[in-house]
Amino acid sequence: MPTERITFPGHAGSQLAARLDLPDGPVLATALFAHCFTCSKDIPAARRIAARLAAMGIAVMRFDFTGLGHSEGEFANTTFTSNVQDLVAAAQYLNTRGLAPELLIGHSLGGAAVLRARADIPTIKGVVTLGAPFDPGHVSHHFDDALPEIQSKGAAEVCLGGRPFRIGKAFVDDISDVALGPAIADLKAALLVLHAPRDETVNIDNASQIFLAAKHPKSFVTLDDADHLITRQQDAEYAADVIAAWATRYIQLKPPAPPIGTPEGIVRVTEADPGGFLQDIQSGPDHHAVADEPVSYGGTNRGMSPYGFVSSGLGACTSMTIRMYARRKGWPLVGVSVDVSHNKVHAQDADSAARGKIDQFTRKIRLEGRLTEEQKQKLLEIADKCPVHRTLEASSQVETLLEDTLFTA
Template identity: 30%
Template structure:
């Protein structure tokens, strides 16, 4: 039972990336990989057909736990769409695999019949470890552990996608390891020396040198601690120098919102200047998280990945 086809009135999906696309015809394909194990979770979604709701079991999801090189367990959700290739989705600062952008991108990739894996970096979400400010390179090593896990499972990684801090992480990964041909940077920061004062205050250097740390609070509630070591780790991470090391064969897409108030749009243009094989897409009116532009974000990202996969297959043939 390698492949099961279910047809309903000889219908097929249209090209919409909405979670409830308007369709007239559809076909659902379930591919069962060799030596598959029972899934722990399944995702159902509703399609509108002639104004009559139809619920279909579309894509299987299950939790995967991967140890990093420090022995910490990284927890993620594998969206199994039947493809051998997987897209890895990386969250941003103080976020998790459950962020709207990652969940919506996973759904859009499902519609395009591409498998994906969204996971929590160490110290975030469900993963082991304590939250650390900075540590971009350490998160790049978490990503390395995830990619190696899938390679050892005979799965290919077709693209890595990161939002905000995760955008920086996927670029750092590409600069050090040269095994991924498609990288997507969403709202990533080019100059890591910028944006610190907004969170830590104007006198943060003096305070942290005096006390050894700064506790960040919101509305009087503790959120996280910034140590001198973690602050210096961020300040010493040079995105410019790293991006110069990205292979020219590696295709990089940067997507940024024109109304991003967290990371200025100028950062996106700086990436475009120095990354050799780079495409830039500015979404007009979008904020840092693409709050009201999720459909456009998904369309741009999925189409870019599909184009690069087509290029790779054409070259292989």
């Protein structure tokens, strides 16, 4: 996944730091991600969601709000309203790049911000919230003890997540005055609400209020036992998959015609976890899968192994070929199932002229229906005419090219 580091002017002119995660191929749509209160653009959930969307052709810009992460400005001078203004500024920057955003994604207070910002970003077709509060004033419970000092002195230093932050009176007053209900009711975009029932930071009642305030189309998906920051990889992966699948219903992803000579298009494989072996596999805009290795081989067992995909291709092609022939003949074939196993065997066991080891695929074909023995034998012969079978049996050539790197992290 190519990533471009960029800066753009925020609401007050300070340069805000951002990452623009791009697809390896053409950009089919653009999303804008807003991080949680006092977090940054680089939290695991943001990275995983961006990677998943980029794999299906959606560029994602995630940025640090004013005064946070690598962005300029004083956090003490920011408010919820200024966060919304930063989001609008980010959308305006994307417009100048010809990447007008169609999807807004917000985590925690960032979720509340995208709900409010939607009205000022007319190109948005879908809004996603993760663990978002219905009342932005909810975040003040993080620094309840400092509220008297903030009110009397205009600001106070508080410790959030083990780090010091200076909270100003303007921020406290602003979040107290925000009412999201009207903005949600007038969203004029599809809404996806993601929330964990056991979220101890933002109670799930907030998700219910957001959902009830919205008009259709709207969806509500639980994140089960995820924590508020969605820190576990499997929870971030699940959220990313849900968002990716949901987005295709409201954003038209129209890829260009595949290159000449590739009638089925290109299958793109993108590394999803540099610390393991998880891979995103995208075939056009509609078909996604993940590949992995078993835990015993250093993977996380989140998907089939590469050889598992080869075996599944052989099994699927075999079943389809048998079905096609039986359908053409009008034979009473009710169902087909194919069990495929893969192993390495000594070449001399299969061919005395060969040396070393070769790959052996074993197929067990089950045919259901009132078929004669002659019909069954014929279908067994037809199985060997499966195109994938022929490819595996023949000598194949794999050409490998090194593509120029357009952007670096």
